[in-house]
Amino acid sequence: xxxxxxxxxxxxxxVMHTAFFVLLSASVARYLxxxxxxxxxPWVIALSVLLAVLxxxxxxxGTRPTPRRLGWLGLVVAAWALLVVLAPSFAWCAVPLFYxxxxxxxxxxxxxxxxxxxxLAVAAQLSLAGWADPNVxxxxxxxxxxxxxxxxxxxxxxxxxxxxxxxxxxxxRELAATERREGTLAERERLAREIHDTLAQGLSSxxxxxxxxxxxxxxxxxxxxxxxxxxxxxxxxxxxxxRRFVHDLTPADLAEGGGLLRALNAVAERETTPDLTVRVxxxxxxxxxxxxxxxSALLRIAQGALANVREHAAAxxxxxxxTCLDDQIVLDVTDDGRGFDPRTTAAAGxxxxxxxxxxxxxxxxxxxxxxxxxxxxxxAPGEGTALSAAIPLEPR
Numbered sequence: 327x328x329x330x331x332x333x334x335x336x337x338x339x340x341v342m343h344t345a346f347f348v349l350l351s352a353s354v355a356r357y358l359x360x361x362x363x364x365x366x367x368p369w370v371i372a373l374s375v376l377l378a379v380l381x382x383x384x385x386x387x388g389t390r391p392t393p394r395r396l397g398w399l400g401l402v403v404a405a406w407a408l409l410v411v412l413a414p415s416f417a418w419c420a421v422p423l424f425y426x427x428x429x430x431x432x433x434x435x436x437x438x439x440x441x442x443x444x445x446l447a448v449a450a451q452l453s454l455a456g457w458a459d460p461n462v463x464x465x466x467x468x469x470x471x472x473x474x475x476x477x478x479x480x481x482x483x484x485x486x487x488x489x490x491x492x493x494x495x496x497x498x499r500e501l502a503a504t505e506r507r508e509g510t511l512a513e514r515e516r517l518a519r520e521i522h523d524t525l526a527q528g529l530s531s532x533x534x535x536x537x538x539x540x541x542x543x544x545x546x547x548x549x550x551x552x553x554x555x556x557x558x559x560x561x562x563x564x565x566x567x568x569r570r571f572v573h574d575l576t577p578a579d580l581a582e583g584g585g586l587l588r589a590l591n592a593v594a595e596r597e598t599t600p601d602l603t604v605r606v607x608x609x610x611x612x613x614x615x616x617x618x619x620x621x622s623a624l625l626r627i628a629q630g631a632l633a634n635v636r637e638h639a640a641a642x643x644x645x646x647x648x649t650c651l652d653d654q655i656v657l658d659v660t661d662d663g664r665g666f667d668p669r670t671t672a673a674a675g676x677x678x679x680x681x682x683x684x685x686x687x688x689x690x691x692x693x694x695x696x697x698x699x700x701x702x703x704x705x706a707p708g709e710g711t712a713l714s715a716a717i718p719l720e721p722r
Contacts, residue, residue, distance in 0.1 A: 606648070
């Protein structure tokens with residue numbers, strides 16, 4: 327129950343309790359003023375005290391219809407009924423008792439109780455008037471009907487409001503859980519892309535270098551040691567990249583300064599081997615500076631594409647071309663490798679060359695999708711591959 331609703335209920339309860347004791351006191355005073363010497367006076371006083379004590383004990387029993395609460399309500403009604411029989415003026419105490427019964431019992435049980443209390447009050451007032459007074463006959467039922475209707479309607483509205491609040495709270499919790507799941511999936515996707523474009527490439531390169539060193543260890547120990555040192559340098563760079571992407575920081579090549587073009591040259595230099603030559607070309611002048619997310623995405627796309635060229639294309643030459651237009655920046659990665667049929671691998675998410683492997687294309691597509699970019703792939707078996715990633719830019 328909300329705090330304002332609790333305050334309203336508490337205020338209504340205080341008013342009803344106060345009204346009960348005011349009416350009880352007024353009835354006792356009226357009876358003593360007119361019948362102080364009557365034979366029923368001790369009984370009336372004793373029953374009034376008993377009714378007051380019982381009423382005071384009521385709040386300690388709560389409002390739920392437990393056996394103790396129902397027993398208490400029965401005693402209160404019985405004490406009041408005896409008082410009404412002995413002194414009809416106590417009938418006015420029925421109004422606060424309506425509220426007590428309606429709070430304790432469900433409507434289908436409370437309404438008959440209210441009807442019984444009303445009938446007793448009418449009978450007592452008619453006996454006191456001595457004739458069939460229409461006001462006495464009709465006023466108590468009308469008051470009881472109004473009080474009961476208002477209370478039941480308020481209770482139903484409160485129940486509907488509580489159900490609505492519970493539904494809103496449940497929906498809010500479900501939405502928060504969905505957002506947490508989406509955030510977790512997005513973070514997993516980010517880590518998968520970063521691992522593919524950094525650690526996976528580094529480990530692949532290190533494996534190739536160490537395998538070459540193993541083959542040349544006896545015949546060309548100097549060359550083998552060069553391969554081991556290169557593998558160690560690759561491992562050191564992969565470690566630095568791992569530390570940076572775990573904290574979602576700028577890629578190491580960009581963090582070193584010099585912008586995207588310098589980072590692409592660094593990547594091309596590392597990917598160049600005796601079997602593969604990687605070149606970098608630019609067309610147009612990139613805006614200075616490019617947005618950091620755009621630079622990071624293009625660098626990771628270049629790394630992922632070159633990793634696929636190295637692993638799958640069997641190419642001798644690869645070229646990175648950065649084209650800077652007024653409204654977009656485009657990175658083209660081309661190779662002279664074996665090529666593949668894009669129609670058979672696009673859905674599977676293969677690399678720039680043939681094969682249904684890894685996170686290559688899915689990672690590239692995801693990066694471009696986040697920035698509103700597009701990916702175009704042109705390839706054919708035996709004719710190499712051309713990958714084009716375009717990212718829109720803010721107007722200068």
